[in-house]
Amino acid sequence: MKRWSLKVKVGVYAALLTMVAVGSGALVLMPVLYFHQIQQLDELLKTDADELFRDLQNFRGAPVDPRRPLAAKFIPLALQRHYLIIEGPEGQVLYRSPNLHDTTIEGKTGDTKTVVMFERNCRVGIWQEGPYLIRIGSRLGTIERFQEDLRLALLVSLPVVGLVVFIGGLWLGRRAVAPVAGLSAAAERISTANPHERLPMPGAKDEIARLTEVLNRSFDRLQSSYAAAARFSADASHQLKTPVTILRAGLDHLSHETGLTDAQAAEVSLLRQQTRRLTTLIEDLLLLAQADAGRLVIESEEIDLKAMIEAAADDLVVLVADRNLSVEMELPESLTARADRRRVAMVLQNLVENAAKYASEGGAIEVIGNTDGEWAIVRIRNTGEAISEEDQAHLFDRFHRGSKVGENVRGHGLGLNIARELIRAHGGDLVLNPSEPGWIEFEFRVPAGSEKST
Numbered sequence: 001m002k003r004w005s006l007k008v009k010v011g012v013y014a015a016l017l018t019m020v021a022v023g024s025g026a027l028v029l030m031p032v033l034y035f036h037q038i039q040q041l042d043e044l045l046k047t048d049a050d051e052l053f054r055d056l057q058n059f060r061g062a063p064v065d066p067r068r069p070l071a072a073k074f075i076p077l078a079l080q081r082h083y084l085i086i087e088g089p090e091g092q093v094l095y096r097s098p099n100l101h102d103t104t105i106e107g108k109t110g111d112t113k114t115v116v117m118f119e120r121n122c123r124v125g126i127w128q129e130g131p132y133l134i135r136i137g138s139r140l141g142t143i144e145r146f147q148e149d150l151r152l153a154l155l156v157s158l159p160v161v162g163l164v165v166f167i168g169g170l171w172l173g174r175r176a177v178a179p180v181a182g183l184s185a186a187a188e189r190i191s192t193a194n195p196h197e198r199l200p201m202p203g204a205k206d207e208i209a210r211l212t213e214v215l216n217r218s219f220d221r222l223q224s225s226y227a228a229a230a231r232f233s234a235d236a237s238h239q240l241k242t243p244v245t246i247l248r249a250g251l252d253h254l255s256h257e258t259g260l261t262d263a264q265a266a267e268v269s270l271l272r273q274q275t276r277r278l279t280t281l282i283e284d285l286l287l288l289a290q291a292d293a294g295r296l297v298i299e300s301e302e303i304d305l306k307a308m309i310e311a312a313a314d315d316l317v318v319l320v321a322d323r324n325l326s327v328e329m330e331l332p333e334s335l336t337a338r339a340d341r342r343r344v345a346m347v348l349q350n351l352v353e354n355a356a357k358y359a360s361e362g363g364a365i366e367v368i369g370n371t372d373g374e375w376a377i378v379r380i381r382n383t384g385e386a387i388s389e390e391d392q393a394h395l396f397d398r399f400h401r402g403s404k405v406g407e408n409v410r411g412h413g414l415g416l417n418i419a420r421e422l423i424r425a426h427g428g429d430l431v432l433n434p435s436e437p438g439w440i441e442f443e444f445r446v447p448a449g450s451e452k453s454t
Helices: 006-057 141-188 207-257 262-293 305-317 339-356 389-393 415-425
Strands: 083-087 095-098 112-118 120-129 132-139 301-304 326-330 338-339 364-372 375-383 430-433 439-446
Touching: 006 095, 006 112, 006 120, 006 132, 006 141, 141 207, 207 262, 207 430, 301 305, 301 339, 305 326, 305 338, 305 364, 305 375, 326 375, 338 339, 338 375, 338 439, 339 364, 339 375, 339 439, 415 430
Parallel strands: 326 364
Antiparallel strands: 083 095, 083 132, 112 120, 120 132, 301 338, 364 375, 375 439, 430 439
8 A cells, every 4th residue: 555646545545434434333233223123022012912911801802710711812913923822810821822832931020031932033021910921922033134134235335335435535635635746746847957946836725835835945945055055066166176286286396306216206196196186076076066056068069979989989998908808889870969079078988987997807898879869879888797776776876886896996976977967968868778687888868960870
């Protein structure tokens, strides 16, 4: 049920609750009806007994001697279908209904109770008035059949009631969830590219309206915080560029000094290397800050994507020259795109460097290009150990490095995030493709140029 939608859950819960309520009501109703019917039967038996007493004592033609047996003509028709025993003053049996045979009706005078007679439940009563004692009984078949019919009707009606309530609950749930669905759709439109979008206020002043107000205020605060963080990141990155550039220039100049010892020269070389890494990190952060602030400039033009891929592949051959890796390309005769040359070159460089880093020793790297409708598509794949599902979920997160990335693999965990931001700025996307075992494949697409590949 966890995967069901809210409106379905409302329908199911309403149906279950209704069925439980109806079932609980039936558990109370059926005993109440049963005892009410038993009470009515007791009253009927007592009324019949009282009528018989009157007939025996006051009716014209009544027997004069209460000790003499009674003929069937003295028994009212209403009592002839019941079990009946009439006793005289000394307990002698004056009349026994034929359906009793030799069976008697036991009990205390003035009591009514349920007993089993001839393997069936019967209600019996014993009353005395004057010289006569009347024992009278009636089968409970009619009452029991009514209880069985009522029980069957409830069992049959419960699923029908549940279905009707489920459909009604589904309809009510859909109506109740409709404002929330609208809010979800509006919330989907709120992003770093459209931070000013807000949830529409519903017309009714209800809980949904209150929730919308709270969420909009939260989005306002988040937008302010995000803008402040983006400004800080951009300003900090920009301010760091100057002193780091000066530091690099000073270290470059120092490296050409002739009076340095070997240890000093090695130290200066290490510092130059670290400043280059720091410069790269600052440039990456500045680029991300521009993307977050919506100030990333894309200068689209018609570019020869095939030539750029071939140049990146040439660099790749140099990178893997000492690792026994083969580099293969599969490109059409012509592959053009409408994109920013400098930004696409950064993406290609990032992806081929990643392929070189993580390709398995003695494996292969493939670069494939083609067009699909209005898109120019580039796939870069390499042999290597599969990326775990946990790492795939965070593959494009900033500063994320895979759980199996060794300490000797350089990087800050920004490359894939930057590459995806640059491709998305073109209107395309960068994704990790499913591939056969032993291969890792990334694919990006940008708008195709006017000259289609052949």
